[in-house]
Amino acid sequence: MIGRFWKPRAADPLPPPDEDTTRSLLERLDSAAQMRLGRSLALLHVNGGSCGGCEMELRALRGVLYDLERFGLRFVTAPAQADVLLVTGALTRTLRVALEQAWDATPDPKWVVAVGDCAVDGGVFKGSYAILGGAGAVVPVDLTISGCPPSPVRLLSGLRALLEANAR
Amino acid sequence: MRALSIIRAAGAETCHPWPRHILRTPDWAAMAQALPEDPALCLVALWADTVQVHALLHVVGAERIVLASVSVEAGGYPALSPARPGAAWFERTIHDLYGHRAEGGIDSRPWLDHGTWPHAAPLSARPPPLEHPAESPSFLPAVDEGVASLPIGPVTGTLDDAFHLRLGLHGEAIAQAEARLGYLHRGIPALLRGKAPRTAARFVARLAADATVAHALAFAQAAEAALAVTVPPRAVALRRMMLECERIAVHLDDLAMIGAAVGASGVAAACAEPREHLLRGLEQAFGHRLMMDCVVPGGLAATVGPAELQALRRGIGAVAAALPGLRRRLEASACLPRLTGLGTVPPALAETLALGGVAGRASGRRWDARLLRGLDGFVPALERAGDAAARTRLRVMEIVGSLDLLAQLLDFVPEGEMSVALPMVSGEGVACVEAARGDVWHWLRLDHGQIAAAFPRDPGWALWPAMEAALHGAAAEETLAILRSFGLVAAGVDL
Ligand code: SF4
Numbered sequence A: 001m002i003g004r005f006w007k008p009r010a011a012d013p014l015p016p017p018d019e020d021t022t023r024s025l026l027e028r029l030d031s032a033a034q035m036r037l038g039r040s041l042a043l044l045h046v047n048g049g050s051c052g053g054c055e056m057e058l059r060a061l062r063g064v065l066y067d068l069e070r071f072g073l074r075f076v077t078a079p080a081q082a083d084v085l086l087v088t089g090a091l092t093r094t095l096r097v098a099l100e101q102a103w104d105a106t107p108d109p110k111w112v113v114a115v116g117d118c119a120v121d122g123g124v125f126k127g128s129y130a131i132l133g134g135a136g137a138v139v140p141v142d143l144t145i146s147g148c149p150p151s152p153v154r155l156l157s158g159l160r161a162l163l164e165a166n167a168r
Numbered sequence B: 001m002r003a004l005s006i007i008r009a010a011g012a013e014t015c016h017p018w019p020r021h022i023l024r025t026p027d028w029a030a031m032a033q034a035l036p037e038d039p040a041l042c043l044v045a046l047w048a049d050t051v052q053v054h055a056l057l058h059v060v061g062a063e064r065i066v067l068a069s070v071s072v073e074a075g076g077y078p079a080l081s082p083a084r085p086g087a088a089w090f091e092r093t094i095h096d097l098y099g100h101r102a103e104g105g106i107d108s109r110p111w112l113d114h115g116t117w118p119h120a121a122p123l124s125a126r127p128p129p130l131e132h133p134a135e136s137p138s139f140l141p142a143v144d145e146g147v148a149s150l151p152i153g154p155v156t157g158t159l160d161d162a163f164h165l166r167l168g169l170h171g172e173a174i175a176q177a178e179a180r181l182g183y184l185h186r187g188i189p190a191l192l193r194g195k196a197p198r199t200a201a202r203f204v205a206r207l208a209a210d211a212t213v214a215h216a217l218a219f220a221q222a223a224e225a226a227l228a229v230t231v232p233p234r235a236v237a238l239r240r241m242m243l244e245c246e247r248i249a250v251h252l253d254d255l256a257m258i259g260a261a262v263g264a265s266g267v268a269a270a271c272a273e274p275r276e277h278l279l280r281g282l283e284q285a286f287g288h289r290l291m292m293d294c295v296v297p298g299g300l301a302a303t304v305g306p307a308e309l310q311a312l313r314r315g316i317g318a319v320a321a322a323l324p325g326l327r328r329r330l331e332a333s334a335c336l337p338r339l340t341g342l343g344t345v346p347p348a349l350a351e352t353l354a355l356g357g358v359a360g361r362a363s364g365r366r367w368d369a370r371l372l373r374g375l376d377g378f379v380p381a382l383e384r385a386g387d388a389a390a391r392t393r394l395r396v397m398e399i400v401g402s403l404d405l406l407a408q409l410l411d412f413v414p415e416g417e418m419s420v421a422l423p424m425v426s427g428e429g430v431a432c433v434e435a436a437r438g439d440v441w442h443w444l445r446l447d448h449g450q451i452a453a454a455f456p457r458d459p460g461w462a463l464w465p466a467m468e469a470a471l472h473g474a475a476a477e478e479t480l481a482i483l484r485s486f487g488l489v490a491a492g493v494d495l
Helices: A022-036 A053-064 A093-105 A117-121 A152-167 B002-009 B025-037 B087-098 B188-192 B197-204 B209-226 B233-261 B265-286 B306-332 B335-339 B347-352 B357-362 B388-411 B460-471 B476-486
Strands: A041-047 A073-075 A084-088 A111-115 A143-145 B020-023 B041-048 B052-059 B064-071 B076-078 B101-103 B148-152 B164-170 B173-180 B427-435 B438-447 B450-457
Touching (some): A053 B209, A053 B265, A111 A152, B002 B020, B002 B025, B002 B064, B025 B064, B025 B076, B041 B087, B064 B427, B188 B450, B197 B209, B233 B335, B306 B388, B335 B388
Parallel strands (some): A041 A073
Antiparallel strands (some): B164 B173, B427 B438, B438 B450
16 A cells, blocks of 8 residues: 655645646656556545636546546546545635545545645645635645646656656 | 606716616615516616626617616615516625525525635625534425436536536426526635735636626726726727637537537537637737736726737638638538427517527527727628527637627737736726627726726626526427527526
């Protein structure tokens, strides 16, 4: 089993996303996946109070890379099928229970990725009465992907890091 | 138009460009009673500040906009929901945020407040101590005993907003549908208060990402109207382009999701690719793929030179080049036949709910905020059938329309400044912009350059109730396709 390799609320652990195109990244991901991948990762999106921007970029990632599965990544729709929770949004007080339930229903070993500035620490909404300030307020976060919203390239580099750790 | 005459007879306060009439409570009640006789008078928005409740009404066709207010007395005001059922969500929101009661309203259940906030009525002058325990939202009782309940959300795993939809099923058919929103409430109205418009724009841009440009623009225009500021022509031209680019990107995203919902993955792929090219062009042109924080009160935050305009042209060109292929795919797929007759909104319902955007125009409602502001000869595309197929066809037609507008706008981009400074004075303004999903309205009152009160009206306020009604009688398995055909977003309504 792989341990948590980033502490909750860590600063953005990714190298700067200087990849010119998604393609070059894909090539790297492909070889990494082929060489070392133990198994594929099933991703479940959990909206924790997003403006919808992070979802748009997640959809862009899925839409353009319709063969995401080739790289060992796939989206699922239920916690029972998931390895990774992709949490977006500043975590509103009202969605706290939904996130807790999704986390409880996800089998071990599981990972939590905070997607976007809001999920990292509340983003621009810090200090509002209605939010808890990101996924880390309720569940242990393994990886943060900053950006408002993070671009598909940035999302992919984050997920690649998770894949590589998973295969280690 | 008795309701209209009652409003017009009342004295008005200055609000640009439309005055705001202040009604005495009995006159407001009389106006509410006269509303059923005036079906053409559409209630667009109902909101509040600490002492008054405000309504924005619109006579479609005449494009007459009327603002009316009433003082809150002994914690209440006469409800509008008996005459305009669409007012119910607004009345519940006003109660949850400010504590003002809608007397005689059709629904007094909590809405945004799910019992999880530290205070009740967080925006009231003196927030009362929390008295309600956290409780799960209550739903309407089942219409009869044979109805089985099917809950959906708030976690759906569909890369989408968080919402809760409760379907009442009679066998396979939907007998009842009730949406419960509020999960995405981030407290934006409270965050806006006391801020300068430029600072507040960061929150406005994050109300709902699918309309980040539209919300930022309507908000900026309301502030500029309030402060009598004229924006440089270069910024005006670029803002229009950004709005059309956002419309294309959102329509492509919606079409992709509609395609995916009916299993037409070819359509989804044919939308995703040009959308990605457009977004990359927008990033190069304006510094952000979704153009967040680019439109600010006073003008634009970005510097756009010849290289940036060239990148914009490339992005738009990619969409234009891909469009014939996308149309062919759509025609050849089973998409449109599948959607025909699904989720129909009758014209009368569209009118009652002040349903705008593609959804309103698909039901023959001839309203597009672009009719309001200087676009000579602009004619919105219309459909009559009101079903999911009509909404889908309209999106494609509107992409074509936006590409035409962009070609005109790119032909001549005025030179000059990108923005002007805002004076630190007081004033009140309201503005409207056509977003991809319908008309976005912003009202604000500034006190010495700071926001005293503000309200953003997202198109979702009309879209969700229209979707609830359109689900009636549909087969349960068509739910996702119908939802996608409306392009529902909860974030803008949840505030
Ligand atoms: S990080 Fe930005 S894009 Fe993502 S949900 Fe927050 S405000 Fe929206």
